[in-house]
Amino acid sequence: MVDAAAPNGSLYVVSTPIGNLRDITLRAIDVLRTVDLILAEDTRHSRHLLDHHEISTPMLSYHEHNEARATATAIARLREGRDVALISDAGTPLVSDPGSRVVRAAAEAGIAVVPIPGPSAALAALVSSAISSERFTFFGFLARKGRERDDALQELSSLRHTSVLYEAPNRVAATLTELGARGAGERRVVVARELTKQFEEIHRGTVAELSAYYESSPPRGEVVIVLEGTTLQPLAEDELRSRARVMRDAGLSARDVAAALVREGGASRNLAYRLAHEA
Ligand code: SAM
Numbered sequence: 001m002v003d004a005a006a007p008n009g010s011l012y013v014v015s016t017p018i019g020n021l022r023d024i025t026l027r028a029i030d031v032l033r034t035v036d037l038i039l040a041e042d043t044r045h046s047r048h049l050l051d052h053h054e055i056s057t058p059m060l061s062y063h064e065h066n067e068a069r070a071t072a073t074a075i076a077r078l079r080e081g082r083d084v085a086l087i088s089d090a091g092t093p094l095v096s097d098p099g100s101r102v103v104r105a106a107a108e109a110g111i112a113v114v115p116i117p118g119p120s121a122a123l124a125a126l127v128s129s130a131i132s133s134e135r136f137t138f139f140g141f142l143a144r145k146g147r148e149r150d151d152a153l154q155e156l157s158s159l160r161h162t163s164v165l166y167e168a169p170n171r172v173a174a175t176l177t178e179l180g181a182r183g184a185g186e187r188r189v190v191v192a193r194e195l196t197k198q199f200e201e202i203h204r205g206t207v208a209e210l211s212a213y214y215e216s217s218p219p220r221g222e223v224v225i226v227l228e229g230t231t232l233q234p235l236a237e238d239e240l241r242s243r244a245r246v247m248r249d250a251g252l253s254a255r256d257v258a259a260a261l262v263r264e265g266g267a268s269r270n271l272a273y274r275l276a277h278e279a
Contacts, residue, residue, distance in 0.1 A: 015118030019197035036082035125192035125224035157182035176211030234266030244279035
């Protein structure tokens with residue numbers, strides 16, 4: 001696909017199935033057949049999909065460890081007027097998957113970036129969760145430990161709208177238990193497992209119920225967690241200030257007081273932090 005009138009090719013960001021190989025759009029198949037090169041996270045994995053749809057386009061591996069080099073190769077090909085497609089192992093590239101570097105480089109070079117939308121586990125889980133999809137925050141994978149994880153869990157437990165996160169199956173119980181400990185135990189949650197596959201399951205319950213359930217039988221396969229937002233009404237600032245003073249007088253650290261104001265008083269993190277330090 002080289003066009004003398006158009007010096008640059010186009011970079012297509014193509015969504016592929018998250019399980020069921022038939023979940024691919026007709027346009028995605030056309031694009032993958034006609035581009036000059038496919039950047040694929042794991043070429044062996046993607047070979048299966050491409051063979052299934054009789055696509056023989058050459059692939060180049062593009063993953064987090066060779067992103068810089070593969071990006072340079074792809075941009076050089078695009079500048080020659082060749083079209084390039086980007087796919088990941090499953091779902092939509094860049095959504096908790098590699099790809100941001102080549103998309104940014106293409107945009108900066110004035111190369112057209114064309115989305116070919118399709119499956120993503122986050123949206124598939126959200127729309128089958130029966131939890132409000134009007135507004136939501138996507139967290140991707142939480143940090144495994146440390147301050148970053150604490151902050152994310154704190155944010156998850158205080159958000160007033162829906163949260164969607166990816167989680168490894170052996171960590172589902174721990175994450176739900178930590179959310180319960182931060183006051184989210186009675187909230188509705190959905191564990192969406194193996195979407196579009198043979199053992200697809202949409203498990204609904206409260207955080208407390210599902211954390212107890214998965215503690216004794218960890219889920220198998222791939223998992224998305226959808227958490228309802230809190231309905232806790234925030235306390236007035238005066239009330240939060242006096243609670244902060246009581247807790248500080250009782251010897252709690254400013255950090256613990258701020259966390260309690262967020263968890264139990266519905267305060268924003270900034271306000272809680274300020275009141276805890278002023279108290
Ligand atoms: N880019 C992908 C997307 O658009 O969904 C996500 C890639 S991320 C590396 C992989 C995670 O997505 C899995 O650990 C799981 O949390 C979620 N996931 C992917 N496929 C899934 C499926 N069929 N069912 C449930 N979750 C899935």
